[in-house]
Amino acid sequence: MKDIINVISDPPILFTLLVIILFTSFKYSEIFWSGKAMIVVGVSSVLFFIVSLFDENFLLIVTKPDNVPIVGLIFLIFFFTWLAMWQAVNNDKRIAAGKPVMEAEIEPNRVIVWPDLVYIELIALTLTLVLLIGWSVLLEAPLEQPANPANSPNPSKAPWYFLGLQELLVYFDPWIAGVLLPGLCVVGLMAIPFIDKNPKGNGYYSFAERKMAISIFIFGWLLLWILLIVIGTFLRGPNWNFFGPYEYWDVHKLEPLVNINLSEIVYIKWFGVGLPNNWFLREIFGIGILLAYFMITPLILTKKYFSDLFLKLGIGRYAIFIALLLLMVSVPIKMYLRWLFNLKYILAIPEIFFNI
Amino acid sequence: MADENLEKGSTTEAPEAAPKKKKKSVWKQLAESQVAKSYFRTGIPKTRRSRLLVVLNSLWLHLHPARTRRHAVRLRYTWCMGGLSFFLFMVLTVTGILLMFYYRPTVEYAYMDIVDLREQVPLGIMRELHRWAAHLMVITVWLHMFRVFMTGSYKPPREFNWGVGVILLVLTLLLSFTGYLLPWDQLAIWAVTVGTNMARATPFLGHEGPGASLLQIGGISLVHAGNDVRFALLGGRFVGEATLLRFYVLHCVALPFVVIILMALHFFRIRKDGNISGPV
Ligand code: HEM
Numbered sequence: 330m331k332d333i334i335n336v337i338s339d340p341p342i343l344f345t346l347l348v349i350i351l352f353t354s355f356k357y358s359e360i361f362w363s364g365k366a367m368i369v370v371g372v373s374s375v376l377f378f379i380v381s382l383f384d385e386n387f388l389l390i391v392t393k394p395d396n397v398p399i400v401g402l403i404f405l406i407f408f409f410t411w412l413a414m415w416q417a418v419n420n421d422k423r424i425a426a427g428k429p430v431m432e433a434e435i436e437p438n439r440v441i442v443w444p445d446l447v448y449i450e451l452i453a454l455t456l457t458l459v460l461l462i463g464w465s466v467l468l469e470a471p472l473e474q475p476a477n478p479a480n481s482p483n484p485s486k487a488p489w490y491f492l493g494l495q496e497l498l499v500y501f502d503p504w505i506a507g508v509l510l511p512g513l514c515v516v517g518l519m520a521i522p523f524i525d526k527n528p529k530g531n532g533y534y535s536f537a538e539r540k541m542a543i544s545i546f547i548f549g550w551l552l553l554w555i556l557l558i559v560i561g562t563f564l565r566g567p568n569w570n571f572f573g574p575y576e577y578w579d580v581h582k583l584e585p586l587v588n589i590n591l592s593e594i595v596y597i598k599w600f601g602v603g604l605p606n607n608w609f610l611r612e613i614f615g616i617g618i619l620l621a622y623f624m625i626t627p628l629i630l631t632k633k634y635f636s637d638l639f640l641k642l643g644i645g646r647y648a649i650f651i652a653l654l655l656l657m658v659s660v661p662i663k664m665y666l667r668w669l670f671n672l673k674y675i676l677a678i679p680e681i682f683f684n685i
Numbered sequence: 686m687a688d689e690n691l692e693k694g695s696t697t698e699a700p701e702a703a704p705k706k707k708k709k710s711v712w713k714q715l716a717e718s719q720v721a722k723s724y725f726r727t728g729i730p731k732t733r734r735s736r737l738l739v740v741l742n743s744l745w746l747h748l749h750p751a752r753t754r755r756h757a758v759r760l761r762y763t764w765c766m767g768g769l770s771f772f773l774f775m776v777l778t779v780t781g782i783l784l785m786f787y788y789r790p791t792v793e794y795a796y797m798d799i800v801d802l803r804e805q806v807p808l809g810i811m812r813e814l815h816r817w818a819a820h821l822m823v824i825t826v827w828l829h830m831f832r833v834f835m836t837g838s839y840k841p842p843r844e845f846n847w848g849v850g851v852i853l854l855v856l857t858l859l860l861s862f863t864g865y866l867l868p869w870d871q872l873a874i875w876a877v878t879v880g881t882n883m884a885r886a887t888p889f890l891g892h893e894g895p896g897a898s899l900l901q902i903g904g905i906s907l908v909h910a911g912n913d914v915r916f917a918l919l920g921g922r923f924v925g926e927a928t929l930l931r932f933y934v935l936h937c938v939a940l941p942f943v944v945i946i947l948m949a950l951h952f953f954r955i956r957k958d959g960n961i962s963g964p965v
Contacts, residue, residue: 395872398820409764409828413835416761432756433964442749443736446758453765454772461776461821465813472803475796476874478923485875488865490823490858495879504894507883518851521834522844530837532962539837546834682886683895 331384335573340560341668344661347552354414355544358421358536362414374407384575390563394471399489399562406555410547417536417543424535432533483567483580492561493554499569500663502674502684510660514554517653521546524650526642545654553660588673591615608678615676619685622659627651748952750960757961762836766829770857771948773822780815781937788867790933792926795869819861826857838962846954849947856944863936866929874924877932881924884915891915 337343354361378400381387391400420430428434440446487495497506521542529538536543564571566578592611596604605611630651631639639647666672676685715721716729730739737751756762787806788798802812830850833839839847866877885891889900890913897908910922920927955961 395820398817398824402824405824405828406831409831412761412764413832417835430964432754432762439752440755440758441733441736441752442740442758443730443746446749446753447740447746449758449760450765450768453760453769457769457772457821458776461814461818462810464817465810468813468817469803470813470816471872472799472868473871476792476869476871478874478925480871481878482871482875485879487879488862488876489820490861491880494883503883503886504888504891508887508891508894515851515855518830518854519848522839522841522847525840528840531840531965532836532838533964534836543835550831681895681898682893 331573331575335576338564338573339571340564341665343560344552344556344664347556348548348661351548351552352544355536355540358414358418362411362418364415367408367411367415371408371411374404381574386577387574390574390578394468395489396562397468399559402555403559406551410551413534414536416534420533420535421537424537430533430535484565484569486561486565489558489562492565493557495569496557496561496565497660500660500667502682504682505685510656513653513656517657520649520653524642524646524653526646545657549657553657588667588671590674590677591618591672592677594670594672608680612676612678615674615685618675623652623655626655748956750956753960754963756963763961764828764832766825766832770822770825770829773818773825774944774948776818777815777822778941780811780818781941783811784815785937790867790929792869792929795867795929799868799870819864823857823861826854830854836962842958843954843962846951846958849951849954853944853947853951856940856947860936860940860944863932863940866924866932867936869929877928878924881915881918884918885910885913887914 337346360366382391390396416431420432423430486492494506494511497510500506501510525539525542527539527542529535530542563574566572566576567580567582568584570582570584572578572582591614592604595614596602596611609616631647635647635651638650642650663672663675666675674684676683678684709717722728726742727735727739730736740746740749740751784802787802789795799812803809833847833850862877862880866873885893887894889896890908891897892906892908892910892913892915894908894913897913898906900907910916916922918928918931919925920931
């Protein structure tokens with residue numbers, strides 16, 4: 330059993346599984362996001378967690394003081410995703426039946442903030458404070474050996490909320506993982522209101538009316554943001570090697586370094602000749618693939634799937650939408666290329682640190 | 686205050702009126718004393734009118750509207766996550782100020798001061814409160830963003846406030862990150878080293894970033910380890926004394942300053958955009 334879980338938490342398998350589950354849940358939203366499903370999945374994951382605590386390696390990693398919040402985060406995110414989708418699906422049913430949404434129906438329509446809201450806030454604050462004090466009494470903040478610039482721990486990890494970016498370093502060079510992608514993430518988030526011109530679903534939960542927007546957002550947020558953090562925190566040990574949740578973090582675990590560049594695959598493996606000296610010639614295929622990805626895919630996508638959207642958004646907004654979407658999707662694409670073909674760089678010009 | 690008199694209406698009698706037969710309870714006397722009236726201007730809010738006034742007349746409470754939509758006060762709509770983020774920010778401010786009494790941001794003292802905080806200071810959970818509240822705030826801000834997305838509340842007229850929110854999210858992360866260095870233990874400097882190493886690779890601005898090597902005049906490169914963005918961030922080539930001071934100032938003064946201004950803007954916009962979103 331433990332071995333099976335160790336195996337399926339290997340990032341390629343875990344990621345694939347979760348993508349499948351997520352999109353199936355969007356397809357059959359009424360079943361997946363119902364109250365019953367929540368109870369079943371919630372209870373079983375809590376049980377799973379408790380049983381796992383008996384494993385010493387698992388216990389060690391989840392009770393590391395700075396990891397405790399992430400354990401909480403997993404459960405909280407699971408719960409709130411359900412809460413949002415559950416209300417959304419309920420509202421969809423109401424809309425389909427021609428009834429007003431939940432938020433519109435409750436009477437009386439306006440309440441006075443004192444005492445209704447102020448009390449709720451007061452209770453929420455008090456509970457949070459109690460939780461915080463309890464947590465602080467029970468769990469001491471970590472303090473390790475004094476800083477020593479000469480002795481770097483293995484693994485050296487960034488603070489947990491940046492571990493998603495550190496995990497991306499496995500697949501991308503630092504200028505993409507650490508600068509380009511987080512930058513795009515911020516720009517992309519800020520661009521959302523200007524790209525999503527769908528006037529529906531403003532001020533109430535709903536899924537059916539905003540399927541595309543919600544699917545893209547949840548995919549990016551849960552799988553490319555939170556999941557990568559979880560992987561980076563719990564499943565990456567010394568030398569950033571993968572370790573299953575029940576596996577001992579062995580510093581000497583060796584993983585073969587067999588990653589190769591596209592140019593090497595093409596010239597050496599397929600053509601059986603050496604790499605050309607001229608970098609442009611060497612990288613011509615990588616350049617071609619990238620150009621095709623960013624120039625031709627949009628055309629195909631627009632023609633086949635997004636023609637309505639294109640008309641609705643107009644060329645400027647649509648171009649930004651497609652660019653952001655392709656960049657976001659390029660993250661899992663590169664991850665799969667690595668997992669399946671050990672591909673290191675599609676385009677590698679180390680002369681100017683330009684590797685993709 | 687004019688409202689006040691209206692509010693009390695006929696019950697306010699001239700002071701020289703004959704002593705009443707029925708004695709007022711102590712509580713009532715206190716509640717109607719001049720002190721109470723000036724500090725809690727509206728008195729005990731029992732009537733609809735005074736309940737509206739209590740919100741309007743208080744700086745804190747008037748972050749809220751006096752009346753709001755029914756669904757907006759339900760926990761299941763907002764999850765109270767924005768409010769909790771704000772509350773955690775206040776907890777962090779208070780505990781942070783207390784920590785500043787003990788902590789000196791130098792390589793010589795920083796670590797020892799943290800050890801002292803743990804071992805010498807009575808009721809020493811300030812550091813725990815501060816650290817766990819910071820972690821929690823990152824989580825509540827994420828969940829708040831998720832809620833705002835799921836209710837479509839970024840749609841007109843709230844596009845701008847969504848943008849303000851995104852900046853607040855970035856600043857929350859930066860606050861956490863700069864604070865991470867201050868204990869000056871192994872965890873701290875290596876986490877910050879790993880984090881800031883990425884800055885080396887900023888296109889054109891980091892000395893190992895794409896294109897940086899193209900920026901040169903007569904064979905002398907303009908961007909090198911001694912002047913790139915990472916150097917500016919760290920105040921040196923390595924995480925050291927200057928970095929500690931820089932992060933301390935950012936963490937305790939510069940970033941909170943910006944955050945407070947943006948939060949004020951955020952709350953102002955919520956009110957101006959018609960309070961919490963709802964179905965039309
Ligand atoms: C330091 C972080 C933040 C604080 C303290 C904060 C605080 C608040 C509060 C108290 C509200 C009132 C409603 C509620 O509690 O949900 C609110 C609403 C809102 N927030 Fe934030 N927020 C923060 C970050 C963000 C972020 C990261 C975003 C989005 C990316 C955002 C976007 C919004 C929007 C659009 C509203 C209006 C929601 C509506 O009308 O339904 N905020 N915020």
